[in-house]
Amino acid sequence: MNQTSIGVIGLGRLGLPVASLLSRYYPTVGLDIDQAKIDSLNKGTFTTSEPNCTTSGAAYYTTDYDSLVSSSDIVVVCVNTPTDANGNMDSTQLKECFKSLDKALASTSKNIKILVLSTLMPEHGEWLASFFSERKWPPQIVINPVWIAIGSVIKDLQNPPMQVYGGDSDKPILWAIKLWADIPSVEYHTPIITDTRTASFLKLAHNAWCTMKMSFIGELGDKAAQLGIDINTTSEFFRRGGERPGAFWQYGPSFGGPCFPRDLDFFNQFTDSGLGRRVQLINFSRLHNIAAQVKSKNTVLIVGKTYKEGVDITESSISLKLEQLLLKKSCVVDFLDEDLNELPGSDVSAYDTVIVLHRGYDRLISEARETSNLQVIDLWSTKE
Numbered sequence: 001m002n003q004t005s006i007g008v009i010g011l012g013r014l015g016l017p018v019a020s021l022l023s024r025y026y027p028t029v030g031l032d033i034d035q036a037k038i039d040s041l042n043k044g045t046f047t048t049s050e051p052n053c054t055t056s057g058a059a060y061y062t063t064d065y066d067s068l069v070s071s072s073d074i075v076v077v078c079v080n081t082p083t084d085a086n087g088n089m090d091s092t093q094l095k096e097c098f099k100s101l102d103k104a105l106a107s108t109s110k111n112i113k114i115l116v117l118s119t120l121m122p123e124h125g126e127w128l129a130s131f132f133s134e135r136k137w138p139p140q141i142v143i144n145p146v147w148i149a150i151g152s153v154i155k156d157l158q159n160p161p162m163q164v165y166g167g168d169s170d171k172p173i174l175w176a177i178k179l180w181a182d183i184p185s186v187e188y189h190t191p192i193i194t195d196t197r198t199a200s201f202l203k204l205a206h207n208a209w210c211t212m213k214m215s216f217i218g219e220l221g222d223k224a225a226q227l228g229i230d231i232n233t234t235s236e237f238f239r240r241g242g243e244r245p246g247a248f249w250q251y252g253p254s255f256g257g258p259c260f261p262r263d264l265d266f267f268n269q270f271t272d273s274g275l276g277r278r279v280q281l282i283n284f285s286r287l288h289n290i291a292a293q294v295k296s297k298n299t300v301l302i303v304g305k306t307y308k309e310g311v312d313i314t315e316s317s318i319s320l321k322l323e324q325l326l327l328k329k330s331c332v333v334d335f336l337d338e339d340l341n342e343l344p345g346s347d348v349s350a351y352d353t354v355i356v357l358h359r360g361y362d363r364l365i366s367e368a369r370e371t372s373n374l375q376v377i378d379l380w381s382t383k384e
């Protein structure tokens, strides 16, 4: 058995299976505020329908934070973060949990590390750290979102689709990675190591994407019979990776070109819930937002005229749509596009604004960024 001791806080649908799995490899204690649950866990009478979730592995269960802190090197937080009446994340339980941890730490010189598995809002990492801001040696906090489904929690913990760790960049987080990597039954993936905001956001973004996929296939299915479409084959196509895994996940400008806008138009003719129209609206409003950043009458250089770099096709190019929006603001617009051999004067300082829609013009972009009073809008970067 590994010598690192673990304390799991919040023994619900996630926390109890987490404690069950960890207790097979680490000395583990479990904590919950629900006294009746703790009593029945200690008596061995607690029952759960979660497959393979045994409760006998933990050394003991408690409601006492002092006891948990004194028995743990790493504390794994699994308290609930439900939605409140206004649709916001209710952080009451998290707050109570961290207040209790801070209080327990006050009466000991022990240093613990905290791994948060609960689903969080992006700003919560910093907020949780603030509970310990008075401490000389605040415990390190790492955000470790998990992708599990009720009914297969232990299996999902053992076969995670990815492993994400969000921490304070000044401190190493090897201990958090090691916690899971040292368990032989847990599949190891090259971890995604990031800041606390991004780690929390990845969980929300992933689940939002799942809901969009479900809505998409749902919308197709609702129309399938009418259109003579076999929805099961359609689902199978996507399940087998028909969506080209990994493609189109690059942050960048809106989409254009001869295929996507046209095919989305066709899709919209079949469906009427508005999902596809919403996508068109987002695509167009992103161009509007760019145009809104440019002052009227500015002289503008748009880098890229074709619908993407490396092609000589301008059909449905967003560059031309953007030009229309800028002309309405009485701007003067030039294009720079090596694919079309359109190379206006190379002096970027002749412009008020440079808008980058194509990749591959790094030298020009850095020159533009160094030119004072020149507005640079690089659609491939979120950098100011």
Ligand SMILES: NC(=O)c1ccc[n+]([C@@H]2O[C@H](COP(=O)([O-])OP(=O)(O)OC[C@H]3O[C@@H](n4cnc5c(N)ncnc54)[C@H](O)[C@@H]3O)[C@@H](O)[C@H]2O)c1
Binding pocket: 009, 010, 011, 012, 013, 014, 015, 031, 032, 033, 034, 078, 079, 080, 081, 093, 094, 096, 097, 117, 118, 119, 120, 146, 147, 148, 149, 150
């Ligand atoms: N259930 C899932 O499928 C799932 C999946 C991924 C992530 N999560 C996340 O895991 C977290 C927990 O979810 P859950 O479904 O297990 O919730 P749950 O409601 O089933 O369990 C939460 C447990 O925490 C306990 N608790 C509340 N406040 C406490 C405190 N101050 N100190 C100690 N214990 C406290 C509760 O008594 C309860 O037993 C949430 O953030 C959730 O979003 C859940």
